Amino acid sequence: MAAQTSLPTLIRKKRDGERLEEEEIQSFVRGVTDGTAQQGQIGAMLMAIRLRGMEAGETLALTRAMAGSGRALEWPPAWRGRLVDKHSTGGVGDKVSLALAPALAACRCKVPMISGRGLGHTGGTLDKLEAIPGFRVTQSPEEMQRILEGVGCCIVGQSEELAPADRVLYSLRDVTATVDSLPLITASILSKKAAEQLSALVLDVKFGSAALFPTLESARELAHSLVGVGEQLGIRTAAVLSRMDQPLGRCVGNSLEVLEALECLHGGGPPDLRELVTTLGGLLLWQCGLAEDAERGREQLGGALDDGSALRTFEAMLVAQGVSPPTAHRLCTGTPPQRRQVLGEARVREELPAPGGGWVQAVEALPLARVLHKLGAGRTRAGDPLNPRVGAELLVGVGDHLQEGQPWLRLHHEGGLGAGGRQALQAALRLGPAPPPAAPPRLAQTILPPPGTTGDRQ
Numbered sequence: 001m002a003a004q005t006s007l008p009t010l011i012r013k014k015r016d017g018e019r020l021e022e023e024e025i026q027s028f029v030r031g032v033t034d035g036t037a038q039q040g041q042i043g044a045m046l047m048a049i050r051l052r053g054m055e056a057g058e059t060l061a062l063t064r065a066m067a068g069s070g071r072a073l074e075w076p077p078a079w080r081g082r083l084v085d086k087h088s089t090g091g092v093g094d095k096v097s098l099a100l101a102p103a104l105a106a107c108r109c110k111v112p113m114i115s116g117r118g119l120g121h122t123g124g125t126l127d128k129l130e131a132i133p134g135f136r137v138t139q140s141p142e143e144m145q146r147i148l149e150g151v152g153c154c155i156v157g158q159s160e161e162l163a164p165a166d167r168v169l170y171s172l173r174d175v176t177a178t179v180d181s182l183p184l185i186t187a188s189i190l191s192k193k194a195a196e197q198l199s200a201l202v203l204d205v206k207f208g209s210a211a212l213f214p215t216l217e218s219a220r221e222l223a224h225s226l227v228g229v230g231e232q233l234g235i236r237t238a239a240v241l242s243r244m245d246q247p248l249g250r251c252v253g254n255s256l257e258v259l260e261a262l263e264c265l266h267g268g269g270p271p272d273l274r275e276l277v278t279t280l281g282g283l284l285l286w287q288c289g290l291a292e293d294a295e296r297g298r299e300q301l302g303g304a305l306d307d308g309s310a311l312r313t314f315e316a317m318l319v320a321q322g323v324s325p326p327t328a329h330r331l332c333t334g335t336p337p338q339r340r341q342v343l344g345e346a347r348v349r350e351e352l353p354a355p356g357g358g359w360v361q362a363v364e365a366l367p368l369a370r371v372l373h374k375l376g377a378g379r380t381r382a383g384d385p386l387n388p389r390v391g392a393e394l395l396v397g398v399g400d401h402l403q404e405g406q407p408w409l410r411l412h413h414e415g416g417l418g419a420g421g422r423q424a425l426q427a428a429l430r431l432g433p434a435p436p437p438a439a440p441p442r443l444a445q446t447i448l449p450p451p452g453t454t455g456d457r458q
């Protein structure tokens with residue numbers, strides 16, 4: 001019987017390129033969850049999957065088994081069809097969730113958003129929110145339900161009980177060079193979303209020099225895998241392929257990104273941020289049947305940013321998650337200096353002069369993020385502390401003209417930016433003798449499931 005097949009036999013089977021049966025995958029995940037599988041065995045299986053790949057049916061079975069390894073969230077039946085979430089594969093300056101979750105809630109969705117922390121050069125939504133004094137990312141499922149009843153959205157960390165097999169596999173992938181595996185990424189992301197019992201999900205799959213996947217083609221392959229498996233799980237799933245060579249918006253660093261998300265929640269902020277927020281939200285409103293199509297959904301979402309309802313929802317979410325009402329109110333409705341005062345500022349603010357004159361061709365996200373990381377904005381290992389006040393504001397955009405010596409970047413730090421850091425930052429600014437050609441759009445493509453494929457269309 002497959003269920004009794006020993007782990008070495010399963011590993012050998014995958015190693016030799018054979019297809020694993022559903023029960024065999026379940027048996028592997030059971031071993032991962034109950035601790036009977038040895039770390040070496042898990043690592044070997046991960047590498048076999050990384051090298052041999054998985055068919056769509058195997059990936060679906062792995063996702064289901066991982067989702068079933070822990071508790072599933074439960075929601076009142078009246079919310080069916082309106083439970084939504086967004087997942088991003090990680091970028092620089094990505095503060096989309098902070099504006100998107102409350103804007104969706106203001107449009108009558110229920111948003112139990114489960115987010116992550118930053119690692120390496122990419123930022124994490126939980127770290128951004130923790131820049132706000134008092135904000136608590138740890139909430140029990142019961143607390144989440146209470147917040148969704150009163151406010152409509154919450155943004156929380158992954159609890160121990162949700163898809164525990166993913167926690168084990170993800171930490172081992174990091175140390176076994178098996179992170180970049182399509183079936184493993186798909187199962188990891190979607191197992192948590194399946195346990196969230198969502199109606200609809202939108203994925204922001206990033207590509208480019210500062211993304212997990214460098215090319216559009218590789219990101220598209222992941223998006224198709226995610227959309228296909230998501231639909232098989234009964235979640236209406238769509239993906240947007242978005243470029244990640246340059247930071248999203250003008251600010252990078254946790255406190256600065258909160259401030260920029262607030263600008264978006266006030267109906268302003270950088271156009272690329274608003275475009276991504278409204279596109280992702282518009283797709284979700286359409287998938288839920290709350291908008292006739294994605295374009296109307298986008299307008300509706302934009303309306304919630306413009307009329308103050310998304311901002312009021314954000315303020316209510318902050319209070320529900322531990323921020324004192326006066327602090328939340330001051331942050332959301334105060335003047336820009338009052339908002340900055342709530343979050344506090346780094347000791348040093350330093351403007352970098354352009355090393356020469358010319359037209360801005362690009363500002364590269366990866367070197368910028370790496371320098372900020374060294375200055376304390378990011379973490380190298382899970383659990384490392386970080387300084388939310390460290391960050392950078394771009395003072396120019398692509399297509400602007402700069403004179404030599406004109407400031408192009410304002411850095412916020414606590415000291416310690418040496419000559420090497422300054423040099424690395426200057427290299428992030430690419431200048432040319434003529435205006436750049438029209439930039440390719442940040443949003444390259446939307447991937448939708450073929451019509452009529454979702455199992456559960458309530």
Ligand code: IUR
Nearest residue numbers: 089179184185188189212
């Ligand atoms: N985020 C996840 O939740 N899982 C993954 O495998 C990756 C990002 I890569």
